[in-house]
Amino acid sequence: MIIFDQVSKSYEGGHQALRELSFHLPKGEMRFLTGHSGAGKSTLLKLIMMMERPTSGQVIVNDRNLGKLPARRVPEVRRDIGVVFQNHQLLFDRSVFDNVALPLIIAGYGHRDVGRRVRAALDKVGLLDKERKNPMALSGGEQQRVGIARAVVNKPPLLLADEPTGNLDPELSAEIMHLFEQFNQVGVTVLIATHDISLIARMPYRLISLREGRLISAAGDNLGAR
């Protein structure tokens, strides 16, 4: 789960990306993070991943108060967070299998465990038959599913996505969102930053909406719950 308590973030040069932001995303929930370009969505995700530190306020992720954590414990925080990017950031000099295996190899899993877990993840995203292919040979939607398999391969309790359907047509976008729903249904907490209002309007999830770094609606906080 995620708790933001009065979190502000100013970048060098003085730009304030987040302003006294408070919200609670309980364990096992799925929510969308919305707002215009520049509203602070990526900054919020970066604070959760410890790619940035808040200027003030507290961020608690998976029961860890990030403000109190020394830099050497950052890898431990990141191991519990799966991240899906818009441009999926796959490596085109290795196979689908090797891309998905990467987080496990970094975490020191043994050869047999890696094989078992990678195939389980590829099976969940419907790409078991593509494990030997180069990601370049896959469609945009399939590449994004490889990115999702890589994000979930070590079974993190929290899954974040930054514009995961940004380059996809509506049908493929709906498929990708359905995949996130499936992970949520087995208990994974999911937070998805997206511009795609038409896609999420039909989905029964609460929103965290930002405008100029402030919360304009957060379900459950009586500030415009859907």
Ligand SMILES: Nc1ncnc2c1ncn2[C@@H]1O[C@H](COP(=O)(O)OP(=O)(O)OP(=O)(O)O)[C@@H](O)[C@H]1O
């Ligand atoms: N490293 C940085 N240094 C200085 N300013 C930054 C930095 N990162 C983001 N900003 C500024 O902070 C504000 C919020 O940016 P952020 O990327 O969080 O917005 P966003 O809602 O994710 O936008 P988008 O949808 O375009 O990705 C913007 O005005 C941006 O220019």
